[in-house]
Amino acid sequence: MTSPAAATADFLDQRTGLGAAVKEFARKVFPDHWSFLLGEIALYSFVTLLISGTFLTMFFVPSMTEVTYSGPWASLQGTRMSEAFASTLRLSFEVRGGLLMRQVHHWAALIFMASIITHMMRVFFTGAFRKPRELNWVVGFTLLILGLAAGFSGYSLPDDVLSGNGLRISDGVLRAVPIIGSYGSYFLFGGEFPGEALIPRLFTVHILLVPGLILALVGLHLFMVVLAKHTQYPGSGRTDRNVVGFPLFPIYVAKAGGFFFIVFGVIALMAATMQINPVWNYGPYDPSPVSAGSQPDWYMLFLDGALRLMPGGVEVVIANFTVPLNVLIPAMVVPGILFTALAAYPFIEAYATGDKREHHVLDRPRNRPFRTAFGVSLLVAFFVLVLAGSNDLIATHFHLSINDITWVLRFALFIAPAAAFMVTKRMCLALQRRDREIVLHGHEHGTIVRFESGEYIEVHQPLNEHERWIRVQHEPIRPLQVAPAEDSRGVRRKGYAADLRRARLSRLFYADRVEPVTPAELAASHSHGTHDELPPAPSGQELVAGGRRSLVADDRAPGDGH
């Protein structure tokens, strides 16, 4: 107890019991994979947002009081504008490093949203949301929504023409809500649009309310990761009962700590070299002008795209009350469906699978054809809407008719996701069959051997056990089957109709499947030199669903992916 470090440690431990926590956490194991960095990018770009945002609050004035500009930017001198816009100009032209921080902040926001969405895609396609992580999926989903709120509220603060038109659109959407819409608009703007209350209110939302919630939920998100320990990709030695990787100290302190600086550094590089949101060119908000090709930040494009695609004819008047379905459907119903499907997916899949066990080894996306295809089709729908949100830019860049583009995208919104679903599902099944083939026959060697008898064969190199394990480690999942409607005494069973519905959903998920090679199949292929005559697969195990032995697994043979 002589060194200062030991003395400090002793001081802290006597008062907090820190030693136990250090012992517990310092050697905590985390698995390694590049795709696990996506969530880290989200976290670190959020920290970057907090740092740059704090800098900006020192100079930004959240006020709609009108002032006359007299700063250095000549083209706006003498123009009347809000203090919010004037202080944004001051940040750009007079605060040294102010523009850099503004651009860091804006780029970090775009990367924050992009990394949240790609992280979510990783979690989705690998099935990391399965038990016991369903709740953390919901926390992450809420963070996505809060991220959108943070982005939109911040984007609107400079009070320039572009963001003002964005607010005008929000006002239009809000007014479309039946019964309370007009009051909603008054609630937001403190009276008529644009009013003088909005910027200060948005400022509070943007720097206190939303980031406070994000911070709390990020804490919860990470706590739940530590609680359940991180998932891991399948591989030799990895099971649902262990976690294989590197210890937090020193490996991840260096790697993850270093990665924060890399993320911040890349954002700084973008802010240094790529201009973003040059509000001095747009000018202060005025309800009259708007520039052609005006677009929101990328994560809002899908909403704008939905608004653009909707035909106007569906606005209806009922008993003299106006219901603008041409706004409500694209701005509320479509995103409502998209987001509800996303949030509820883990629960729907668990219901269709009838699986109550904990899962810590991730799925390879090909081994879950329905899930992968469903995720891709959601993404394609999102992408079509993003394209629709850029239809004017597509028209001007490719010299196409905006009306044609809009009509094509209107159809594409329905056709493309369906086509993507089918293609993706077929690709997954094909990849699984390819896995089976490699396991059964080994790698193609490229060597042709001729026997004395004149017979030619291609030499295949068998897989080693580690290569093979990757391709056979997953459990075959079979559709749930319904037990008979009547029990052994001929009494009609309660809940039979619900079971039928559940079995139908389960078939939708798992009827088309390719099962992994079993040791018997491998042995058969080695002894016969072919796998054309496969023995039938073992019949399905009875599964206990919902505490009742009412649903049993299908016993169709493996490999019958149709």
Place this chain on the structure above:
Amino acid sequence: MSDDLELRDTADQLPDRFENPGFPPHEQRRGDVDPRANKFSERIVVALFAVSILGTIAMIAAYFAFPPGETAASMQRSNLAMGLGLAFALLGIGTGAVHWAKSLMSDHEVAEERHPLRSSDEVRAQAVEVLKEGAADSAIGRRTVLKGAVATSLALFPLTIVVPLVGNVGGDWDVASFKRTMWKKGTRLTTDPLGRPIKAADVTIGSITSVIPEGLEETAHPLDEKAKAVVVLLRLDPRDLKIQPGREDWQYDGIVAYSKICTHVGCPVALYEQQTHHLLCPCHQSTFDVADGAKVIFGPAKRALPQLPITVDTEGYLVASSDFTEPIGPSFWERLR
């Protein structure tokens, strides 16, 4: 399941699933076996941290050397110099730390056991017992009136915050003002944003002008008024103009005025195509035919742009004959009430 298995030949005595083969052999890095490679990695890490130090110095130097100045170019120079310094300061630390971890720290994977998150049955039973004891102690089950009083008071007290908040937050809550603009009989049409009155004789065929009511700047809330009252003024060849029934005297010699606020979600309808007389909203591409009552011909809007009835005063200036006869801008629930 067991019946099936017994019928099969010996190959089927194998297990249903493959066995997990256990950890693959560890592959050593060059630095693990070659001390020189190890030393080299260390030097790279030191160099990367040195880059960071230089980056920080460069950033501070740029802070003093490059003021943002008064032009876009000087501002961008300042931004670039400081930004590059910042980027190198950060990337040096980041890449240095990651390279250190990857090349010099142990790359032996370790395994940790997982335990089910579920509490044991014993712990669950104890938890239930604790709750039961607490409930019995407070006798919450029997004291129904007390329970009701607690629930009601907890449900009501947030109103002390919500009522004043909601009462104030919407201003006067007079949503009927959506239906009125500041145009009235005799209000002169003036140019946007300078506010100069417009003589009918000065409006040329094929032209389009953004127009605001005279006296806009003198109102209490000019932006709020402008957001409702802004109008586009066009003059068409009278042969092209289809005059709408009942609106014969709303135009003056081919000069028509329409609300500039899109009936979809309220963007300014700012793009005019002279040849086709189409007015296009750049936000969502609703397209209006100004030769035919500004009716919608494409896009997500349903209703035509409201027309402002105009005429000329004794001095030949364009004036409004009245306010709009319908609410301008996006639809809302009580629009027609």
